[in-house]
Amino acid sequence: xxxxxxxxxxxxxxxxxxxxxxxxxEVTVVNSEGLADKxxxxxxxxxxxxxxxxxLDTPVCAAETRKFxxxxxxxxxxxxxxxxxxxxxxxxxxxxxEGIENLTVASDFRNKDFANAxxxxxxxxxxxxxxxxAIFVVDTCGKVTYKQLVPEITAEPDYEEALEAAxxxxxxx
Numbered sequence: 001x002x003x004x005x006x007x008x009x010x011x012x013x014x015x016x017x018x019x020x021x022x023x024x025x026e027v028t029v030v031n032s033e034g035l036a037d038k039x040x041x042x043x044x045x046x047x048x049x050x051x052x053x054x055x056l057d058t059p060v061c062a063a064e065t066r067k068f069x070x071x072x073x074x075x076x077x078x079x080x081x082x083x084x085x086x087x088x089x090x091x092x093x094x095x096x097x098e099g100i101e102n103l104t105v106a107s108d109f110r111n112k113d114f115a116n117a118x119x120x121x122x123x124x125x126x127x128x129x130x131x132x133x134a135i136f137v138v139d140t141c142g143k144v145t146y147k148q149l150v151p152e153i154t155a156e157p158d159y160e161e162a163l164e165a166a167x168x169x170x171x172x173x
Contacts (some may be wrong), residue, residue, distance in 0.1 A: 004132050006125055006153045013132060014123035015116035020147050024048070024138040025117035029083055029106035032091035038081065038106050040114065043142035046079040049166045051157075052120050052134040053084045054127055056094045056105070060156055064133075065105065066098055067156075071163055073102035078166045085109050085130045120149075127153065135162045137169045145169040 002017060003010050018025065026042030040050055051068050053061040065082050072080040080103035084091065091105045108114040108131065115121035120131045133153050137146035146165035150157050 002119070002149055004149060004151055004153055006122075006127055008152075009125060011125040011127065011132075011153070012123040013119055014121040015119040017119035018117070018136070018144055018147070020144050022144050024136065024142050024144050026142075027108075027114045027117045029081070029108050029114050030088050030110060032086075032088040032095060032105045032107065035088055038104060040081050040083070040106070041117070041138060041142070043140060044079070044138075045140065046077050047140060047166055047169045048136075048138040049075075049078050049080040049162070050118075050136040050138065051080065051082045051103075051162075052114075052118070052131045052136070053082060054122070054130045054133065054153060055084055056082075056086050056091055060133075060154055062094070062098065064156055065094075065100060065103075067159055069098075069100045069102045071159065072166065075163065075166055080104070080166075081106055083108055083114055083131065085112070085115070122153075133157060137162070137165045139169040
């Protein structure tokens with residue numbers, strides 16, 4: 001299983017590691033708008049950009065969500081979902097306060113199904129029980145075409161690389 005660091009200290013990840021070329025597990029998360037279920041992964045009618053953050057209540061996660069809200073909206077045919085362990089009520093307040101309208105903010109708080117299915121659950125250390133920082137692009141066929149596991153949880157991802165991967169993944173089965 002892959003490892004990442006939190007402020008330089010190694011933390012282990014739990015769950016099933018998903019890599020480029022793998023079939024993206026189909027998992028239900030909770031949309032912060034109306035507490036509706038949303039399925040991520042699997043084959044869908046749009047390319048999926050799945051942005052995984054530990055908590056919207058941190059400066060880096062908030063900045064990352066704002067950036068993808070601005071940038072991903074311009075990519076036609078891409079459905080962007082930010083997944084965290086935040087309660088949907090807190091995520092909804094964040095979206096209202098920050099003007100997040102171009103993507104879905106969802107929670108994996110119920111059973112940690114997403115975190116376990118994608119291998120992004122922090123298993124130990126101060127953030128045990130939340131997700132690390134990662135990005136997955138899933139094409140319309142349901143295949144993972146891009147994965148970015150950010151090595152240091154407190155660092156921002158490579159936005160340009162992720163956005164270019166989302167643009168490149170637009171294809172039909």
